[in-house]
Amino acid sequence: MSNKARNTDLEKTILEYSDFLFRICFLILKNEQDVGDVIQETFIQYMRKHPKFNNEEHKKAWLIKVAQNKCKDFLRFHKKHSCVPLDEVEELLVDSTEATPSQKAQLEVIWELDYKLRSVVVLYYIEGYSVKETADMLGISEAACKKRLERARKKLKEIL
Amino acid sequence: MSHNDRINNPIISNLTMSEEMKMNILENCKKGRRTSDKLFRYSKVLATCLAVFCICISGLGVHAAISAVDERLQNMSEEEKNDYMEMNILGADAEIYTRDFTDTEVERILVLQEEYKKGRFPAETIAIVETVADVGDDELAVVKEDGKVHLPKDEMTDEQLLQLIDYDEKTRYTMDIVADEDNTVTTMDISETGDFSKEMVKKYFDVDIDDSWEFSVTQIEGELKDDKYPEYQVIYEVIFEKNGPVDEGYHLVICGDNRQLISINHNGYVTAPNNSLSYEDALARVPQGMDTVVNYIESKLDLDADTVKIYSGFNSFMEQVQTDFCYFMILDEAGNGYRIRWTVETDEITEIKFYSDKNEENINNGSVNYTLME
Numbered sequence: 001m002s003n004k005a006r007n008t009d010l011e012k013t014i015l016e017y018s019d020f021l022f023r024i025c026f027l028i029l030k031n032e033q034d035v036g037d038v039i040q041e042t043f044i045q046y047m048r049k050h051p052k053f054n055n056e057e058h059k060k061a062w063l064i065k066v067a068q069n070k071c072k073d074f075l076r077f078h079k080k081h082s083c084v085p086l087d088e089v090e091e092l093l094v095d096s097t098e099a100t101p102s103q104k105a106q107l108e109v110i111w112e113l114d115y116k117l118r119s120v121v122v123l124y125y126i127e128g129y130s131v132k133e134t135a136d137m138l139g140i141s142e143a144a145c146k147k148r149l150e151r152a153r154k155k156l157k158e159i160l
Numbered sequence: 161m162s163h164n165d166r167i168n169n170p171i172i173s174n175l176t177m178s179e180e181m182k183m184n185i186l187e188n189c190k191k192g193r194r195t196s197d198k199l200f201r202y203s204k205v206l207a208t209c210l211a212v213f214c215i216c217i218s219g220l221g222v223h224a225a226i227s228a229v230d231e232r233l234q235n236m237s238e239e240e241k242n243d244y245m246e247m248n249i250l251g252a253d254a255e256i257y258t259r260d261f262t263d264t265e266v267e268r269i270l271v272l273q274e275e276y277k278k279g280r281f282p283a284e285t286i287a288i289v290e291t292v293a294d295v296g297d298d299e300l301a302v303v304k305e306d307g308k309v310h311l312p313k314d315e316m317t318d319e320q321l322l323q324l325i326d327y328d329e330k331t332r333y334t335m336d337i338v339a340d341e342d343n344t345v346t347t348m349d350i351s352e353t354g355d356f357s358k359e360m361v362k363k364y365f366d367v368d369i370d371d372s373w374e375f376s377v378t379q380i381e382g383e384l385k386d387d388k389y390p391e392y393q394v395i396y397e398v399i400f401e402k403n404g405p406v407d408e409g410y411h412l413v414i415c416g417d418n419r420q421l422i423s424i425n426h427n428g429y430v431t432a433p434n435n436s437l438s439y440e441d442a443l444a445r446v447p448q449g450m451d452t453v454v455n456y457i458e459s460k461l462d463l464d465a466d467t468v469k470i471y472s473g474f475n476s477f478m479e480q481v482q483t484d485f486c487y488f489m490i491l492d493e494a495g496n497g498y499r500i501r502w503t504v505e506t507d508e509i510t511e512i513k514f515y516s517d518k519n520e521e522n523i524n525n526g527s528v529n530y531t532l533m534e
Contacts, residue, residue, distance in 0.1 A: 007190065010186065010189055010190070011186055014182060014185060014186050014189070015182065018177045018181075018182050018185065019175075019176045019177055022175060022176065022177035023172065023173075023175040023176075026175055027172065027175075035177075036177075036181050036184070036185065039177070039185060040184075040185045040188055040189065043185060043189045044188075044189050047189055103169050103170060103171050104171065106167070106169050106171075107169065107171050107172065110167075121167075125167045126167045126172060
C-alpha cells in the first residue's frame with residue numbers, strides 16, 4: 001500500500017472508529033486525557049502493524065482488543081488518576097439533552113464495578129457482543145466471561 | 161438481565177470524541193510513523209514495560225538518569241545485553257505479565273523506582289529462562305518461550321520489584337543500543353532518495369522525472385519493515401505521481417543500508433485485477449512476453465540471455481489465475497534473481513524486483529507457479 005493510501009486508510013479508520021473506541025475506553029478509564037492516549041496508541045499500533053482483516057467486523061474487534069489491552073495497562077498503574085466528575089460527562093455528549101437521574105445512576109453503578117466486570121459489561125451489554133466475542137476480545141475463556149457477567153449482573157440487577 | 165437487555169443509556173451512547181482530539185490523534189499518528197522517536201519505533205515493546213516507570217523515566221529522558229543507573233547499564237555484559245535484545249525481538253503483546261499487580265505492589269513500585277534511581281539495585285538480576293516449566297510458583301522470571309514476565313503468585317518482595325524495575329530499565333537501554341545501531345548502518349540518507357530514484361526510473365523505464373511529478377518518500381520502520389524486509393534496517397518507499405495516483409506513477413522500494421533497489425514498478429498500485437483475457441489467450445501470448453523480456457534484460461540489466469535461466473508463470477489468487485500480468489523470474493549465474501512483471505495486454509515491462517536469495521529450489525514458494533522457459 002502506498003504512503004498516500006496508508007494515510008487515507010488511517011484517516012478513514014480514525015474517523016470511523018474513534019467515537020466508538022472513545023465510548024468503550026471512557027467507560028473503562030473515566031478520564032478523557034487517558035482515553036486520548038490509549039486511542040492514539042491503538043491507532044499507532046494499527047498503522048504500524050497494518051494487519052490484514054477479513055472484514056470490517058474483524059477490524060473493529062481487533063481495534064477493541066488492542067484498546068482494551070492498553071486500557072488495562074493504564075489502569076494497572078493509574079488507579080489514582082482523577083476521574084471526570086459525572087456532571088462533566090454531559091459536556092462530552094453530542095446530544096445536549098440533560099441526562100436523567102436514573103441514567104446517571106446507571107453510569108455510576110457501571111463505573112463502580114472493578115475493571116474485570118466493567119470490561120465485560122461494556123462489551124456484552126453496551127456494545128452487544130456475544131459471550132464468545134467478548135471473551136476473545138478480552139483474552140479470557142468463555143467460562144471466565146460468563147462468570148464475570150454473572151457477578152456483574154448481581155451488582156447491576158437492582159438498577160437495571 | 162439477559163443479552164437482549166442491552167444497556168441503552170443516552171449518556172453512554174452519546175459519548176463522542178471531540179473533533180480536536182481526533183485531529184490531534186491523526187496528526188500524532190502520522191508523525192509517529194515518520195519520526196525516529198524511539199518511543200514510537202518501539203511502541204510495541206514499550207507498551208509492555210512497567211507503565212509507571214516508563215512514564216517517569218520518559219519524562220526525565222533516558223540520558224538524564226542518574227550516574228549510578230547509567231553506570232549499571234553500561235556495565236551490562238554482552239551476554240546480558242543479548243538476552244535483553246532477544247526479549248525485545250520476541251516482543252510480546254501488551255499482556256506480558258502473568259497476573260495483575262496488586263495495589264500495594266503498585267504503590268511500592270512507585271517508591272522503589274525512586275530509590276532505584278538513587279542507586280538501590282536488586283541483589284540479583286531477574287532470571288531469564290527458556291521455558292515456562294523452568295519457573296516455580298513463587299519465582300519471578302522472564303520466559304523466552306512465551307515472551308512473558310512470570311510473576312510469583314504471592315505478593316512480590318522488594319527485591320523482586322527491584323528486579324522488575326531493573327529489567328525494565330535494561331530493556332529500555334538495550335532498545336536504545338539497537339536504535340543507535342540502526343542509525344549508524346544507514347548509508348543512504350532520506351534526502352538522497354529523490355535523485356537516486358530519478359536515476360532508477362530513467363535507467364529501467366527511460367522516463368525523465370521532472371518537477372511536474374509529485375514526489376513523496378517514506379522511511380518504512382518498525383513492524384511494517386520487519387514483516388516485509390526482515391533482513392534490512394532502513395527501507396525507503398518512494399513514489400512519483402503525475403495527475404493523481406490513478407493516472408501515472410512510479411513506485412520504488414530502496415534499501416538504505418546498501419543503496420540497492422529492491423523493486424521498481426510503473427503504476428504498481430493499480431492492483432485491481434481486470435483479467436480481460438482468458439488463461440488460454442494469456443498463455444498463448446507468453447512467447448511474445450519472452451521476447452520482450454529477453455530484450456529488456458539484455459539492454460537494461462546487462463544480462464546475457466544465453467547464460468541465465470528464465471522462468472514464467474501467472475499469479476493465482478483464490479484459485480483464479482490473474483491473466484493481467486505474466487511474471488518472469490530470471491536467475492543468473494551469480495545467484496541473483498530478477499522478477500519481471502510483464503503486462504500482457506500492452507506488452508510492457510511494468511515491474512522489476514531484485515533478489516539475492518533466489519534459486520531453482522525456492523522460486524515457487526509464492527503464489528506464482530513458475531515454469532522453465534526453453
